[in-house]
Amino acid sequence: MKKTWWKEGIVYQIYPRSYKDITGNGIGDILGIIEKLDYIKSLGVDIIWLCPVYESPNDDNGYDISDYRNISDEFGGNAAFDLLLSEMHKRGLKLLMDLVLNHSSDEHEWFKESRKSKVNPYRDYYFWQEAKNGKAPNNWKSFFSGSVWKKDEITDEYFLHLFTKKQPDLNWENPKVREEIHDIVEFWCKKGVDGFRMDVISLISKQTDFPDSHVPNDYGETIKTYYANGPKIHQYLNELNQKVLSKYDIMTVGEGPGIDLETGLDYVHEDRDELNMIFHFGHMFIDNGIGGKYDPIEVSLPMFKKVFNDWDDKIYPKGWGSIFLGNHDFSRMVSRFGNTEKYHNKSAKLLALLLFTMRGTVYVYQGDEIGMTNVAYPDISYYNDVETLNSYKEALAQGKDMDAFLKLVHMQSRDNARTPMQWNSSKNAGFSEAKPWLEVNSNYKSINVEAQEKNEDSILHFYRKMSAFRKANKVMVYGNYKCLNEDDPHLYFYKRYDDKETYIILLNFCNDTQKIDNQTFDINNTTLCLSNYADNSNEYLNPWEAQVRKYL
Ligand code: ISL
Numbered sequence: 001m002k003k004t005w006w007k008e009g010i011v012y013q014i015y016p017r018s019y020k021d022i023t024g025n026g027i028g029d030i031l032g033i034i035e036k037l038d039y040i041k042s043l044g045v046d047i048i049w050l051c052p053v054y055e056s057p058n059d060d061n062g063y064d065i066s067d068y069r070n071i072s073d074e075f076g077g078n079a080a081f082d083l084l085l086s087e088m089h090k091r092g093l094k095l096l097m098d099l100v101l102n103h104s105s106d107e108h109e110w111f112k113e114s115r116k117s118k119v120n121p122y123r124d125y126y127f128w129q130e131a132k133n134g135k136a137p138n139n140w141k142s143f144f145s146g147s148v149w150k151k152d153e154i155t156d157e158y159f160l161h162l163f164t165k166k167q168p169d170l171n172w173e174n175p176k177v178r179e180e181i182h183d184i185v186e187f188w189c190k191k192g193v194d195g196f197r198m199d200v201i202s203l204i205s206k207q208t209d210f211p212d213s214h215v216p217n218d219y220g221e222t223i224k225t226y227y228a229n230g231p232k233i234h235q236y237l238n239e240l241n242q243k244v245l246s247k248y249d250i251m252t253v254g255e256g257p258g259i260d261l262e263t264g265l266d267y268v269h270e271d272r273d274e275l276n277m278i279f280h281f282g283h284m285f286i287d288n289g290i291g292g293k294y295d296p297i298e299v300s301l302p303m304f305k306k307v308f309n310d311w312d313d314k315i316y317p318k319g320w321g322s323i324f325l326g327n328h329d330f331s332r333m334v335s336r337f338g339n340t341e342k343y344h345n346k347s348a349k350l351l352a353l354l355l356f357t358m359r360g361t362v363y364v365y366q367g368d369e370i371g372m373t374n375v376a377y378p379d380i381s382y383y384n385d386v387e388t389l390n391s392y393k394e395a396l397a398q399g400k401d402m403d404a405f406l407k408l409v410h411m412q413s414r415d416n417a418r419t420p421m422q423w424n425s426s427k428n429a430g431f432s433e434a435k436p437w438l439e440v441n442s443n444y445k446s447i448n449v450e451a452q453e454k455n456e457d458s459i460l461h462f463y464r465k466m467s468a469f470r471k472a473n474k475v476m477v478y479g480n481y482k483c484l485n486e487d488d489p490h491l492y493f494y495k496r497y498d499d500k501e502t503y504i505i506l507l508n509f510c511n512d513t514q515k516i517d518n519q520t521f522d523i524n525n526t527t528l529c530l531s532n533y534a535d536n537s538n539e540y541l542n543p544w545e546a547q548v549r550k551y552l
Pocket of ligand 1: 060063064100143163199200255256257293328329330387414
């Protein structure tokens with residue numbers, strides 16, 4: 001397997017709006033990130049993935065871009081960005097830009113032109129359709145509630161938007177659109193960025209006959225069958241790779257709902273020249289029922305292990321993957337997969353140990369390094385995320401029990417991950433002097449960077465330990481992976497190994513002490529390398545205990 005920097009690098013994801021506000025308007029900014037670069041570097045991070053900072057009307061907080069070449073003034077504009085890039089490079093940090101190429105904002109010049117008339121030269125930059133039997137062209141549902149079609153009064157036709165009405169889908173069928181996109185990507189490569197995270201790249205090729213979904217109530221299935229992995233997806237990615245990406249020493253990670261075990265490797269196969277790696281959502285959508293995230297189902301540990309086992313099996317050794325347990329679209333990883341009530345510190349560390357000992361490039365989401373948790377605002381007026389608000393409106397219109405729905409919002413809202421970064425215990429958690437755009441989590445007095453810096457036993461220090469361990473032991477990056485107890489409901493054991501060495505990772509995902517009982521390895525023949533407990537035994541694991549052991 002070829003060795004490269006982007007396989008070994010540790011990525012830190014920043015949601016700029018919530019990171020650090022220097023200018024005092026309640027919104028995080030680029031100068032704030034620059035102020036924190038030494039902190040980020042101290043985590044053992046090599047690469048920063050910056051969520052979108054381009055000009056945008058912010059209907060979806062930057063995932064609706066109105067100008068792909070300019071940085072929003074809200075974040076500090078182009079000058080601040082140039083400074084960030086040079087300050088990062090000075091410190092040996094690489095920058096991964098977030099590119100949203102499936103759709104633009106409806107306030108982008110292209111769309112403003114496109115909607116003007118049916119013969120406008122930009123008309124075919126987007127998907128326009130006539131009404132069908134007086135109604136929307138098909139029954140597809142937007143990711144963010146309602147139809148994917150919006151009628152535009154000017155020409156009396158519908159345009160496609162898989163996300164909000166202000167995020168019209170770009171028509172990649174049109175060679176001019178693809179050329180524009182190649183130019184944009186080249187523009188950022190020339191500026192010196194080190195790679196791209198490509199938003200919903202799995203959706204760029206459409207089934208242009210727009211067939212009705214025959215499983216409209218099964219959202220996951222609808223995405224897979226109708227929206228994702230369209231007929232020309234690999235042609236488009238290959239073209240982008242050949243024309244631009246391959247000319248630069250950059251990394252690419254494609255994001256993609258609907259990428260499944262059957263389709264995943266095609267995006268990242270090392271002989272196919274498309275992307276370096278993808279994010280799949282096997283474990284992130286694991287609790288989604290047929291109706292999606294607001295229709296959650298019970299999740300068991302074997303289900304969780306199966307996702308990691310199946311993906312590792314499918315992707316390697318011919319492709320490369322990513323490992324993450326949270327991002328700006330999901331609730332906090334320690335709230336989802338750990339226990340924030342009784343074992344906050346231990347379970348956050350266990351999850352960190354999992355992240356840093358898996359195969360794939362590691363992605364840490366801001367705040368997870370201090371175990372930031374979900375938030376439970378008292379009512380819907382506190383929420384900002386368009387997906388949350390639309391789902392709430394839809395539930396209200398359907399006459400659902402709204403107290404119960406608010407509880408689901410507490411569990412599932414994307415705002416859980418977007419509350420301001422908790423730097424210290426002063427006003428607004430040290431995030432901003434002004435009222436933050438989204439209320440800080442009330443637990444900031446106990447969970448914050450400053451307090452954890454002072455405490456050797458903190459989650460923060462443990463992240464540093466784990467990133468150093470991964471860096472010092474390349475078998476954690478390149479070694480094989482094998483699960484040792486697929487069916488155990490409480491314990492997750494796996495090994496990472498190559499010709500020379502073997503490590504065993506032991507994780508206890510429950511609130512009780514568990515006996516170590518596994519025939520597939522001899523624990524007495526191992527030595528303990530790392531753990532989140534000080535009192536370890538060869539016979540049992542404490543609640544939420546995690547260990548890395550090495551075969552003698
Ligand atoms: O957020 C989700 C579940 O709550 C996902 O379905 C998400 O919408 C999907 O993974 C695509 O996400 C990406 O594109 C969206 C944007 O809102 C997300 O923030 C982004 O990560 C549209 O650009």
